Each structure stands twice: as C-alpha cells, then as structure tokens.
Amino acid sequence: MIRNKIAKLSGLAAIVVLLLFLPTMLSGNQYLVSVLSLAAINILLVASLRNVFLMDQISLGQVGFSLIGSYGGALLVMKAGLNFWAALVLCGLLSAVVALLLGYPFLKVRGIYFAILTLMTAEAFRLVAYYWRELTGGTLGLVNIPPASPMTLPFIGTIKFDIVTNYYYIVIIVVLICLFILYLLERSHVNFRWRAIKDADELALSVGINVIWYKMMNFAIACFFAGISGVLFAFFQRNLSADGGSRFGITMSIYLLVYMVVGGHKHFTGPIIGTLVLTIISELIRPMQNYKDMVIGLIAILVMIFMPNGLSGLPSQIRDWWQQRRSLRPTSEIAQGSDKETVGPS
Amino acid sequence: MAFLEIHNLDKYFGGLAAVNNLDMNVEQGEIAGLIGPNGAGKSTVLNMVGGTLLPTKGAIFFQGENITNYPAYRRARLGIARVFQRNALFRSMTTIENVLAASYLHSNKRFTEIFLKSAADLKREKTLYDRAMELLSFVGLQKQANEMATSLPHGNQRALCVAMALASEPKLLLLDEPVTGMNAEEIAAMMGMIKSLRDSKGITSIVVEHNMRAVLGLCEHTVVLNYGKKMMEGTPRECVDDPRVIEAYLGAETDVI
Numbered sequence: 001m002i003r004n005k006i007a008k009l010s011g012l013a014a015i016v017v018l019l020l021f022l023p024t025m026l027s028g029n030q031y032l033v034s035v036l037s038l039a040a041i042n043i044l045l046v047a048s049l050r051n052v053f054l055m056d057q058i059s060l061g062q063v064g065f066s067l068i069g070s071y072g073g074a075l076l077v078m079k080a081g082l083n084f085w086a087a088l089v090l091c092g093l094l095s096a097v098v099a100l101l102l103g104y105p106f107l108k109v110r111g112i113y114f115a116i117l118t119l120m121t122a123e124a125f126r127l128v129a130y131y132w133r134e135l136t137g138g139t140l141g142l143v144n145i146p147p148a149s150p151m152t153l154p155f156i157g158t159i160k161f162d163i164v165t166n167y168y169y170i171v172i173i174v175v176l177i178c179l180f181i182l183y184l185l186e187r188s189h190v191n192f193r194w195r196a197i198k199d200a201d202e203l204a205l206s207v208g209i210n211v212i213w214y215k216m217m218n219f220a221i222a223c224f225f226a227g228i229s230g231v232l233f234a235f236f237q238r239n240l241s242a243d244g245g246s247r248f249g250i251t252m253s254i255y256l257l258v259y260m261v262v263g264g265h266k267h268f269t270g271p272i273i274g275t276l277v278l279t280i281i282s283e284l285i286r287p288m289q290n291y292k293d294m295v296i297g298l299i300a301i302l303v304m305i306f307m308p309n310g311l312s313g314l315p316s317q318i319r320d321w322w323q324q325r326r327s328l329r330p331t332s333e334i335a336q337g338s339d340k341e342t343v344g345p346s
Numbered sequence: 347m348a349f350l351e352i353h354n355l356d357k358y359f360g361g362l363a364a365v366n367n368l369d370m371n372v373e374q375g376e377i378a379g380l381i382g383p384n385g386a387g388k389s390t391v392l393n394m395v396g397g398t399l400l401p402t403k404g405a406i407f408f409q410g411e412n413i414t415n416y417p418a419y420r421r422a423r424l425g426i427a428r429v430f431q432r433n434a435l436f437r438s439m440t441t442i443e444n445v446l447a448a449s450y451l452h453s454n455k456r457f458t459e460i461f462l463k464s465a466a467d468l469k470r471e472k473t474l475y476d477r478a479m480e481l482l483s484f485v486g487l488q489k490q491a492n493e494m495a496t497s498l499p500h501g502n503q504r505a506l507c508v509a510m511a512l513a514s515e516p517k518l519l520l521l522d523e524p525v526t527g528m529n530a531e532e533i534a535a536m537m538g539m540i541k542s543l544r545d546s547k548g549i550t551s552i553v554v555e556h557n558m559r560a561v562l563g564l565c566e567h568t569v570v571l572n573y574g575k576k577m578m579e580g581t582p583r584e585c586v587d588d589p590r591v592i593e594a595y596l597g598a599e600t601d602v603i
Contacts, residue, residue, distance in 0.1 A: 087572070102368075181561045184460050184461055184467070185460055188456045188460040189453065189459060189460075190460060192443075192446075192447060193447070193450070195438055195439070195447075196436050196439075196447040196450075198438070199435075199436040199438050199439065200434050200435065200436055201435070202398060202418075202430070202434065203430065203434040203435070203436065203448075203510075204436075204447075204450075205397070205398075205417070205418040205419050205422070205427045205449070206396060206422055206427070206430075207422060207427075207448040207449075207450050207451070207510065207513065207514055208419050208422035208423050208450050208451040208514055209419055209450050210419050213417065301354075301573050335398060
C-alpha cells in the first residue's frame with residue numbers, strides 16, 4: 001500500500017517537474033507552449049463538466065460560466081483596475097454564485113432537461129456579451145486586455161506575463177491546484193453523498209440528506225472552476241469574442257463533452273487524457289482544418305464503440321481482456337494439441 | 347396529544363381522490379397496521395407521512411410538531427425513517443457503504459476532512475463504521491458487508507433496507523410492504539425484527555401490508571382504507587372479521603352471482 005502510494009506520488013512529482021521545465025525543454029517554442037496552455041485551460045473546463053457528471057447530470061453550459069470568468073476577469077482588470085489574482089478568485093466566486101442561484105430551479109430537473117437548460121443559459125450569457133456593446137465591446141469583441149500583473153519572486157526577479165512562455169507557468173500552477181482540489185473532493189465524503197444522490201435521490205432524502213443543497217453545491221463548485229478557467233483564458237488570448245463560432249458557443253460545449261467521453265468519465269484522469277489526446281490530434285491535422293470536426297467525431301465514435309470506458313479505462317479493459325484470455329487458454333491448448341495429432345499422420 | 351396525528355388528510359391526483367378526509371392517530375410504542383385492497387391509498391398515506399408527497403389538504407403532527415409541509419430530509423431529522431416498497435438501495439455501493447450512506451445524520455463530517463483527516467476524524471470514522479457493522483449484524487448481513495448491495499437476494503435486500511432505515515436512529519419507522527415477496531422463513535425473521543425494535547429500542551412502526559397473517563401477528567391496531575377513506579379501525583382481528591372489510595377485499599356475495 002505505502003510503496004504504491006510512494007510510486008504514485010513520485011510519478012506525480014515527476015510530471016509536475018516536467019511540466020514546469022517544459023518551456024525550457026521546448027526552447028521557448030511559442031506555438032507548442034501556447035497549445036499546451038490552451039489544453040490545460042480546457043482540461044480544467046472538462047474537469048468541471050465531469051464534476052457535474054458525478055451526479056449523472058450533463059451540463060452543456062460550462063462555457064457560459066467560463067464566459068462569466070473571461071469577461072468578468074478582463075473587465076475587472078481593465079475597468080476596475082484590479083490585480084489579476086484578485087480578479088481570478090473573484091470571478092470564480094462570481095460564477096459559483098450565479099450557478100448557485102440558477103442551480104435551485106435547474107437541478108430540480110434531470111437528464112436531458114438539465115442539459116437543455118444549461119445549454120440555453122450559456123447561449124443567453126453569450127448573447128448578452130455579444131450585444132452589450134458599452135461593456136463588452138459587443139460584436140467587435142473585447143480587445144487590448146493587459147497581461148497578468150507582473151510578479152516579483154525571490155532569486156528569480158520580476159516576471160512579466162506578456163509572453164505565453166511566461167504566462168504558461170501561471171496556467172499550469174493554477175490548473176494543477178484546481179485539479180488537486182477537485183481530486184480531493186472526489187475522494188471525500190462530499191462525493192460519497194453525491195454518489196448517494198446519483199444512485200437514488202428519494203432514498204437520499206429519506207435518510208436526511210438535503211438533496212437540492214448538495215446538488216447546488218456540486219454545480220457551484222464545478223462552475224467556480226469553470227470561471228477560473230475562463231479568467232485564465234482571457235489573459236491567455238488577451239482579446240475576447242462572443243460570436244457563435246467562438247469558444248463560448250455551442251460547438252465548444254459539445255467539444256468539452258467529447259473530450260470527457262473520449263477520455264473516460266469514470267476516472268479522474270479522463271478529462272486530462274481526453275483533452276490532451278484530442279488537442280494533439282487536432283493540432284496534427286491542422287493542414288486539413290476543414291475536416292477537423294469530422295476526424296474528431298470519428299475518433300469519438302470509435303472510442304465509444306471499442307472503449308466504452310474511454311482512454312483512461314483502457315488499462316483495466318486490457319487487464320480484463322487478458323484475464324479472460326488466460327482463463328480460456330487450457331481449452332485452446334487442447335484444441336491445438338488435437339489439431340496436431342490429426343495433422344501429423346496425414 | 348398522540349405520537350403521530352393525522353387530521354382530515356386529503357390527497358388529490360388531478361380529480362382523483364387518493365386519500366379522502368383521513369383521521370388517524372398512532373401512539374408511541376405501537377405497531378400500527380394500514381391495510382386495504384389495492385389502490386386504497388395506503389402507500390399514499392405513508393408517502394405523505396414520510397414527506398415524499400405533500401398533502402392537498404389536512405395536517406400531520408409528529409410529537410406535537412406540525413410537519414405537514416416539511417421536506418423529507420427534515421422529517422428524517424425529526425426521527426421518521428422509511429423502508430420503501432421496492433428495494434430502494436444505493437446501486438453503486440456495497441452493503442456496508444449503503445448503511446454508511448444512510449448514517450448521514452450521524453456522520454458528523456467536518457468540512458476540513460476534504461483536505462486533511464485528523465486523528466479525531468479517523469476515530470469518528472471508525473465509530474461510524476462499527477455502528478454500521480452492528481446494524482448489519484442486527485439484520486444478519488455482517489457476512490455480506492462487502493458485497494454489492496444489488497447482488498443480494500431479495501430477502502436480504504429488504505433486511506438491508508431496514509438496517510438503512512435504522513441507521514438514522516428513528517423514532518417512527520414507516521414500512522411499506524416489508525414482507526412482500528418473501529418466503530415463510532424470511533417473513534418470520536422480518537416480523538421478529540420489527541417486534542424486537544419496538545421492544546428493545548421503543549421504535550414505533552406503521553406497517554402497510556397485504557399479508558394478513560403478518561398483520562395479525564404484528565400489529566396491535568389497524569386502520570382499514572378503501573377508496574381513500576377510512577373504513578374502520580380496531581384490532582387486526584376485529585378488522586379481518588368485519589363483513590365490510592371482507593366485502594371490500596373479496597366483493598359481496600351478490601356480486602359473485
């Protein structure tokens with residue numbers, strides 16, 4: 001047990017160290033570092049989607065809450081002159097509060113109805129951002145977002161975040177912390193209650209669980225991290241647009257769902273693996289940009305057919321398959337033996 | 347003031363009166379039976395006491411407190427526990443996890459446990475686990491503690507449901523058809539269990555049941571419902587022998603001819 005834990009921890013530490021030295025290793029390749037940063041921002045968004053999915057609810061509205069984070073963060077810094085870090089936390093909280101208010105009516109319905117409600121909410125948020133010209137720049141978009149406030153660290157000196165190879169560190173560290181919190185939540189008694197609600201909400205009520213409050217809490221936590229992801233995006237892109245084809249449109253919502261399904265929703269690593277793999281694939285097929293949706297769709301279909309538990313479920317799927325094969329082996333050996341005997345004399 | 351009082355309770359589903367002007371009292375320490383033919387509104391009454399359904403009219407008092415419009419989880423906190431008609435279980439969990447999840451009101455989890463578990467937290471966790479194990483051995487399921495709850499046979503699942511209801515340390519237990527679908531042996535065990543709960547812990551029960559032998563052996567006081575109305579009230583023997591009750595269940599002699 002303890003050895004296993006140490007192995008896991010050291011593996012995790014190795015990944016963190018690798019992530020921190022990656023820009024140096026890539027010798028500051030701006031393109032690769034920005035792909036990675038965007039992937040990390042998306043991973044957080046998919047992880048927030050999966051947090052809602054822990055209650056068996058599909059939210060297609062996480063982009064709407066990341067929009068609150070993006071526009072809120074950018075405007076707080078540009079118009080109110082707030083510090084980047086203050087804006088980051090405030091916009092996470094703002095998203096959470098909005099989610100808490102909307103959660104009460106929304107979470108009384110389940111399944112497809114919840115999905116539709118969240119989808120429409122995200123669209124409503126997007127349209128507000130798209131047409132509120134005075135505040136958000138409207139159809140022209142919000143441009144000239146300043147870089148995140150510079151930081152002075154001991155030994156290293158002052159770091160400016162105007163280039164992506166530096167901003168990458170903020171993204172990686174914030175995303176890692178957020179993922180760690182989500183991971184702890186999933187292993188805690190809180191998720192035990194979410195599971196109970198997912199399994200049988202009427203029974204959960206009758207044993208004294210305040211079901212609607214726990215559902216609202218789940219949704220608010222998920223949207224907090226969606227908001228954080230949004231703020232990170234705003235200071236990554238440094239200009240925002242809310243038109244239909246943008247990051248805040250329906251296509252992105254579907255993409256987030258595809259990332260989760262391809263990665264596998266059963267494991268915490270699912271969103272990470274799914275997002276990374278599909279991001280890399282979409283970058284590789286950049287020359288055939290027009291066919292991107294088709295390729296990703298095809299991959300999603302194939303994964304769903306052959307790997308119902310997604311890429312993160314692959315090790316256990318292989319293990320099961322191997323065990324099944326081994327338990328079948330004696331009979332197949334007999335079959336081979338008899339085969340030889342019959343073949344031999346002739 | 348009785349332990350549980352139901353005053354002029356009405357429940358309409360659209361135009362249909364599922365329960366009509368029901369008055370019923372249950373005294374503390376009593377095992378009360380609620381019987382009647384199919385569709386008489388027995389489960390509806392139980393659902394309204396448990397909080398799954400809210401009444402259209404009327405009032406319910408539990409230990410003098412008006413709980414008519416309380417949501418189910420608040421009733422659970424007051425000490426009302428349910429055993430549902432179908433085997434309602436947490437499907438993704440093992441037997442012991444089911445009981446642990448049902449021990450919600452006694453789990454006393456701290457918010458900080460998400461991040462770090464202190465020695466006191468671990469001790470509380472251990473106490474909770476021991477308590478759940480005790481409940482499982484009370485219903486005779488300690489050996490199956492780590493099996494998936496849904497893979498247990500029907501009788502055991504029913505017993506698990508009782509253990510889960512007991513996990514909240516209730517004062518009033520609502521049992522919806524506790525012995526349905528059981529064999530004679532399991533019925534005897536379940537009846538013994540409900541009785542011993544009353545005798546050892548003083549838990550009051552309301553039992554909805556079709557099995558008349560179980561009702562006769564278990565209840566001290568029965569209410570007969572027919573078409574949502576109270577037909578009669580008395581000891582189970584009186585009720586079963588009453589010609590009106592027999593007519594409600596089997597039809598009048600003239601109907602047959």
